[in-house]
Amino acid sequence: MPTPTIAALASGFGWHVTDLLRAAELLGVRLEVAPFPEVSARVGGGPARVGAGKIDLTGLDGVLVRMMPPGTLEQVVFRMDALHRVAAAGVPVWNPPRAIEAAVDKYLTLATLDQHGIAVPATWVGQSAEDALRAFEELxxxxxxxxxxxxxxxxxxxxxxxxxxxxxxxALERLGAVLYLQRFVRHPGHDVRAFVLRGRVLAAMRRSATGGEWRTNVSLGGRAEPARLDRAADRLALAAAQAIGAEVAGVDLVEDLDRDELVVLEVNAVPGWKALSAVTKVDAAAAILEALRDQAR
Known part of the structure; x- marks a missing residue:
């Protein structure tokens, strides 16, 4: 059986790409690192092709979107168009383009979750500063x-x-930014990141704020520890990932003390796993590549 070849679309060789290369060697998978800024496409005058440098993405066994780098509106739209074309060619793309589009936009994420009956914090989104101030009071x-x-x-x-x-x-209005205001959720000082892979929670960690910081993100100094989800939290994380169509997702859950319910804060369709693997000892990189390889078969 030929060695399966998967491309990781990224913007450089950071920790996650290095971990994926390690996992690929362990699994006997050939992993090509494809820089997102080098993505190009050809239509007409011959076979259609989407590539990244010398890598033909439409001829691979799978494509993993590891990082969506910043870019202009045109660049971002083209990159998503290219992913749609690769998926249309029959190549498994994780996450599917529609899931990435839904998750990268916080409003679209919450709107999609709300449409599926999933609890989310009260949120206002708009473009007018005066409207935002009224929403500030209402929230x-x-x-x-x-x-x-x-x-x-x-x-x-x-x-x-x-x-x-x-x-x-x-200030945000002057910059032409979309204004996004979300009611602060009073919580017990921690939230949970559930790492969902193909319809199951692969691992979860509890993130606690430290040093007077209200944000729990590990990248901002939050403390992480393994977490075991109860049935309700497990079902909520899976429902959130399914709602946006993600094969792999980081779902952030928090207990709303004022409303006595568990809510979904965000769904990340390009989730990291450095802290998660460190505290849970779960080889997320190997699990992702193995699942993507198996789907390609």
Missing amino acids: GGDVVIKPLFGSEGRGILRVSDREIAWRSVH
Whole structure:
């Protein structure tokens, strides 16, 4: 049987790419690292092709989107178009383009989850600073302002003062940013990241804020420890991943103490696993490549 070949679309050789290369050698999989900025396509005048450098993505056994680097609107749209074309050629793409599109946009993520009856925090999204200030009051005067795109807790601000809210939303309006305000969820000081792979929770970790920081992200100094999900949390994580169509996802769950319910904060369709593997001892890289290899067969 020929050695399966999978491409990891990335923007460099960081820790995750190195871990995937290790796992690929362990599994007997050939892993090609394909830089996202080198993605190109050809249509007409011969066979259609989507490639990255010298790698023909439409001729592989699978494509794993490891990182979606920043870019202009045109670049991002083209990259997604290219992924759609690779998937249409019959190559398994993880995550599927539709799932990445749904998860990269925080509003679309929450709207999709809400449409499927999944509990999410009260959130307002718009373009007017004056409308945002009214939403600030309606959301209880204690909100988290987030960028529409972004991850790892970067660029988010908790605001409970109206004057600071006024300055923040007007500054964002001047920048032409979409205004995203979410009611601050009073929680027990921790949340849970569930790592979902093909319809099961592969592993989970509890992330606790430290040093007076309200954000729990490990990248911002949060403390991580293994977590065992109860049946309700497990079902919620799986439902969230299924709602956006993700084969692999990082689902963030938090207990809303004011409403006495578990809610989904975000779904990451390009999730990292460095902290998760460290605390749970689960080889996430090997599990992902093995599952993708098996689907290709």
